[in-house]
Amino acid sequence: MPTTEYVNPIIPQRADPWIYKHTDGYYYFTGSVPAYDCIELRRATTISGLAAAEPVVCWRKYDSGPMSANIWAPEIHFINNKWYIYFAAARTAETNEGLFDHRMFALECEASNPLEGPWLEKGQVKTKWESFSLDATSFEHRGVRYYVWAQKDPAIPGNSNLYIAPMINPWTISDQQACISIPEYEWEKIGFLVNEGAAILKRNGKIFMSYSASATDHNYCMGLLWADENSDLLDPASWHKSPAPIFSTREELSIFGPGHNSFTVAEDGVTDLLVYHARNYKEIVGDPLYDPNRHTCVQPISWTPSGFPDFGKPLTRAALPASASVNAQVIS
Structure with missing residues (x-):
């Protein structure tokens, strides 16, 4: 267990x-902001320090067009000595159909400190559909870089x-x-038929892939896939799936x-941590996406004797204020 105790929510x-913990000793944080209108970054030398770290806005949505609404789920990666952010964005529209017409995009930054920018748009990450x-x-x-994502197949x-x-390069897939x-499974199909939000953890001769399922209310939960590290990761048969959720309400x-x-x-450099989001109440007024x-919460992962991650149960969190907001500076 880590020597540091985390008070949730972080x-x-x-x-x-x-x-993401980088080789410079900093933890870098990003996530969806409530207004879904920009991408923020912050950094600190400890996970708890991220709470007080000043966020900077490194990219903001357009007024119209393909990247003008619902900026969701950014991730920051360090690839070939450059920083990349992957995110999803929709287009403004008079109906909700356009607001959920998401595509995936990439940003690139060559600065040693990504909070200082500048960030360049590398365009849409194109897929089969x-x-x-x-x-x-x-x-x-x-030696192979892989891209994992969630998508609607028109035939399924x-x-x-x-x-x-x-990946052919950090913004292009083969x-x-x-x-x-x-x-x-039924727990993946409550409200919506969803597999999304994948994250990778390589341990004990296996590639573990967590993901999230069902609607984004109290039914939202996490599942687990895994493949042997020696298997063909592009062969669907290499991937095995837990029949039950591994983290839930x-x-x-x-x-x-x-x-x-x-x-x-x-911070000990050894203990694996699970980072996730959750609410502290069940009843939601309106669309859960706009609550x-x-x-953001953090807790340690333990490991079973057979080498599988045990996420345990969500840790009790501290009391939250009635409202919370964060101001961010903008990279100029």
Whole structure:
């Protein structure tokens, strides 16, 4: 267990949290802001320090066009000595249909400190279909960089499935994309048929992939896929799936809809950490996507004797103020 204790929530009102520990000793944080109108970054030398770290806005949505609404789930990665942010964005429209017509995009930064910018748009990350797509992540395995994302296949009923493809460069995938998971269990199909928000953890000879399922209210939960590290990651048969959720609502602890996680390592450099968002109440007025109170939480992961991650139960959180807001400076 880490020597540092984390008081949840680490950061209020930040959904889809992503924490990356870089070789410079800093933790870098990003996530969906409640207004869904920009991408923020902040950094600190400790995870708890992220709460007080001043966020900077490194990119803001357009007034119209493909990147003008619902800026969701940014992730920051360091690839080939450059920084990249993957995110999803929709277009403004008079109907909700356009507001959920998401595509995936990439930004690039050559500065040693990504909070100082500048960030350059590398364009849309194109896939097999022009359809609803989001929640991209990336990882390297044995000299190959892979891209994993959620997308709607027009030929498959439901809202989103999980796909993987090798990358030609950090903003382009090859045409070898493969579907590795579709919503099949009842807990993946409550409200919406969803597999999304994948995150990768390589341990114990396996590639573990967590993901989130169902609607973004109290039914939101996490599932787990895994593949042997020696297997063909582009072969769907290489991936195995837990038949039950591995992290979900604990009403007795006032933890609702935990999900859309990432992984990082504790300050001790050893302990694996689960980073996720959750609400502390069940009843939501209106569309859950526009309720701002999904908060960033962090807790240690333990490991079973067979080498699988045990996420345990969501840790009890500290009391939250009635409202919380964060001011951010803008990279000029």
